[in-house]
Amino acid sequence: MQQHQLRLYVVGQTPNSTRAIENLRRICEEQLLGEYDLKVIDVLKEPHLAEQDKIIATPTLVKELPPPLRKVIGDLSDIDKVLLGLDLVGAKRNDNPRPESSPANEETK
Amino acid sequence: MATETNNTGPFPKVATGIPGFDLVTDGGLPKGRSTLVSGTSGSAKTILAVQFLVNGIQNDDEGGVFVTFEETPDDIARNVMAFGWDLAAFQKQGQFAIVDVSPEPGGVVVEAGGYDFSGLLARIEAAVKKVNARRVSVDSISALFSQFADAGMVRRELFRLSAGLKKMDVTALITAERVAEYGDIARHGIEEFVADNVIILRNILQEEKRRRTLEVLKYRGAPHQKGEFPFTVSDRGIEVLPLSAMELTQKSSNVRLSSGNEVLDGMCGGGFYRDSIILISGATGCGKTLSVTTFLDDGSKRGEKTLVFAFEESREQLLRNAIGWGKDFRKWEDEGLLKIVCAYPETLGLDDHLLRMKREIEAFGARRVAVDSLSAMERVSTGKSFREFVIGLTSFIKERETAGLFTTTTASLMGGTSVTEENISIITDSIILMRYVELMGEMQRGITVLKMRGSWHDKAIRQYDIDDKGMHIGKPFHNVGGILAGTPVQVVGGEIEKLDGMFEGPRDGVTVTGADR
Numbered sequence: 208m209q210q211h212q213l214r215l216y217v218v219g220q221t222p223n224s225t226r227a228i229e230n231l232r233r234i235c236e237e238q239l240l241g242e243y244d245l246k247v248i249d250v251l252k253e254p255h256l257a258e259q260d261k262i263i264a265t266p267t268l269v270k271e272l273p274p275p276l277r278k279v280i281g282d283l284s285d286i287d288k289v290l291l292g293l294d295l296v297g298a299k300r301n302d303n304p305r306p307e308s309s310p311a312n313e314e315t316k
Numbered sequence: 317m318a319t320e321t322n323n324t325g326p327f328p329k330v331a332t333g334i335p336g337f338d339l340v341t342d343g344g345l346p347k348g349r350s351t352l353v354s355g356t357s358g359s360a361k362t363i364l365a366v367q368f369l370v371n372g373i374q375n376d377d378e379g380g381v382f383v384t385f386e387e388t389p390d391d392i393a394r395n396v397m398a399f400g401w402d403l404a405a406f407q408k409q410g411q412f413a414i415v416d417v418s419p420e421p422g423g424v425v426v427e428a429g430g431y432d433f434s435g436l437l438a439r440i441e442a443a444v445k446k447v448n449a450r451r452v453s454v455d456s457i458s459a460l461f462s463q464f465a466d467a468g469m470v471r472r473e474l475f476r477l478s479a480g481l482k483k484m485d486v487t488a489l490i491t492a493e494r495v496a497e498y499g500d501i502a503r504h505g506i507e508e509f510v511a512d513n514v515i516i517l518r519n520i521l522q523e524e525k526r527r528r529t530l531e532v533l534k535y536r537g538a539p540h541q542k543g544e545f546p547f548t549v550s551d552r553g554i555e556v557l558p559l560s561a562m563e564l565t566q567k568s569s570n571v572r573l574s575s576g577n578e579v580l581d582g583m584c585g586g587g588f589y590r591d592s593i594i595l596i597s598g599a600t601g602c603g604k605t606l607s608v609t610t611f612l613d614d615g616s617k618r619g620e621k622t623l624v625f626a627f628e629e630s631r632e633q634l635l636r637n638a639i640g641w642g643k644d645f646r647k648w649e650d651e652g653l654l655k656i657v658c659a660y661p662e663t664l665g666l667d668d669h670l671l672r673m674k675r676e677i678e679a680f681g682a683r684r685v686a687v688d689s690l691s692a693m694e695r696v697s698t699g700k701s702f703r704e705f706v707i708g709l710t711s712f713i714k715e716r717e718t719a720g721l722f723t724t725t726t727a728s729l730m731g732g733t734s735v736t737e738e739n740i741s742i743i744t745d746s747i748i749l750m751r752y753v754e755l756m757g758e759m760q761r762g763i764t765v766l767k768m769r770g771s772w773h774d775k776a777i778r779q780y781d782i783d784d785k786g787m788h789i790g791k792p793f794h795n796v797g798g799i800l801a802g803t804p805v806q807v808v809g810g811e812i813e814k815l816d817g818m819f820e821g822p823r824d825g826v827t828v829t830g831a832d833r
Contacts, residue, residue: 216435218434218435218437218438219434221434223430223431223432226429226430227429230429250434250435250438250439250442251438254438254439254441254442254443255442257435257438257439258415258416258439261416261417261418261420262435262436262439263417263433263435263436263460263463264431264432264433264435264436264464265431265432265433265434265435265438266431267431267435277424277426278424278425278426279425279426279427279428280425280426280427280428280431281427281428281429281430281431282428282429282430282431283428283429284428284429284430285428285429286428288426288427288428288429289426289428291426292426292428
């Protein structure tokens with residue numbers, strides 16, 4: 208399985224931003240077992256990056272890899288939706304490379 | 317009352333540089349605020365939004381930011397190239413930036429929790445800083461509603477966007493889609509959330525013709541012109557025709573021009589005024605085109621540039637007619653003193669005709685302009701739009717201190733008036749009537765000056781003939797009444813004496829009552 212490449216766009220230190228970062232970190236640790244590359248981008252500081260991804264709403268999570276490119280907006284508190292957006296719903300059941308550590312996943316689900 | 321006095325303070329506006337727009341809006345868009353421009357699909361919202369920015373860059377050296385929710389930046393740049401606006405060049409010069417939020421094909425966005433549009437606002441702010449923008453156009457916010465599920469949230473965020481723009485101290489033009497030409501201001505009830513100022517663009521189908529209008533619906537606290545104003549989209553972008561907002565500022569000239577016919581000049585008290593509009597009304601074949609030809613020929617002879625818009629005859633026909641009267645139009649054309657513009661009235665809408673005519677007059681630098689005939693234009697228009705057309709044309713001509721000779725055709729051979737006259741007679745400075753007169757079993761022609769603003773004129777109805785030298789005006793019709801009514805009656809001698817007596821002073825003990833009052 209390819210390593211996940213993720214970008215999370217936030218604006219400043221708003222409650223939405225903080226929540227989104229926390230939620231995403233937790234999901235990534237639990238679902239991707241640390242196999243991910245996450246970049247948190249503050250649009251205020253790096254607006255040109257937001258240009259490329261046509262960001263309107265924040266927070267926005269962009270999954271660059273594996274394809275297809277997907278966007279999830281919101282503070283990522285709805286974990287089911289986040290997994291759907293990251294194409295992780297099917298992957299978790301069938302293609303998990305390390306099934307022995309999956310109990311942790313099941314718990315959070 | 318106290319609040320009212322606060323509202324009457326000065327409202328600074330930003331001149332958009334869009335022709336006519338600043339007149340209709342009493343100066344342009346409210347400075348530092350957002351104005352909503354709402355219109356149906358195809359009502360030229362995007363063009364207006366881009367033109368506002370382009371004019372800022374070109375005229376006032378003010379940077380502009382375009383936020384697009386619908387079309388891609390490439391599409392926009394390509395589309396407005398037709399107006400000569402090179403967005404890519406402006407971008408390179410660092411005066412223009414596009415914030416691209418156009419939807420991505422097949423881009424499904426999952427919503428997972430609370431969010432807002434801070435990201436968008438941050439991008440706009442960055443772009444505004446980057447090009448030092450004073451103007452921002454957002455086109456069109458209605459598209460946002462299809463991208464996000466929660467309409468209430470979108471509205472709330474648009475309100476924030478509007479407030480954010482205000483904080484950036486930019487003058488913003490925000491477009492929105494509406495469903496019907498007359499009805500809700502915009503879809504999704506946007507207007508209440510976005511702007512104090514609302515302008516509506518309409519694209520109405522009226523008697524099989526498209527008619528574009530612009531209306532300033534509200535300009536909170538600021539003065540503006542009321543009602544719908546026609547506008548056109550030409551190869552230079554939008555041009556508003558602020559007809560009813562036009563001021564009568566034309567200078568008045570005392571210089572007289574010759575009509576090319578000495579007797580007619582005499583009847584007008586010495587000729588037409590330099591900046592006047594003359595209307596010649598007559599039935600078919602009574603010599604209207606001849607009058608036009610004589611008038612233009614006289615101008616060319618004096619080295620003045622003359623221009624004729626022919627809506628009934630082709631260039632060849634006009635040239636042949638002129639030759640028939642001994643006027644060599646071809647020579648004047650070759651010398652660059654005459655231009656003949658022929659067009660079928662049906663080919664364009666009235667607004668486009670007006671725009672074209674203005675450009676021709678301007679480009680050629682005409683000092684005498686003739687339109688033959690206005691009735692042909694009326695055929696393809698509605699009453700209101702025709703009146704606007706004539707007002708637009710006359711004021712343009714007068715502003716340039718140019719003389720305008722228009723002809724109009726009466727429906728009946730004898731007497732009567734044309735509808736054209738009824739509509740526009742008050743706009744013209746002079747009216748000359750040419751009528752057929754049936755007398756003693758013979759068709760004769762009569763001419764009279766009905767109106768000559770600011771000058772004495774001959775009140776008689778004079779007989780005239782047309783031959784290969786042109787028009788020959790003769791003596792007044794004596795002993796004939798009812799010519800203008802179309803029912804000429806020979807008045808016998810005795811009656812004339814009686815008539816004479818009526819208007820003379822008291823005689824033989826007869827008192828004329830009410831004569832002094």
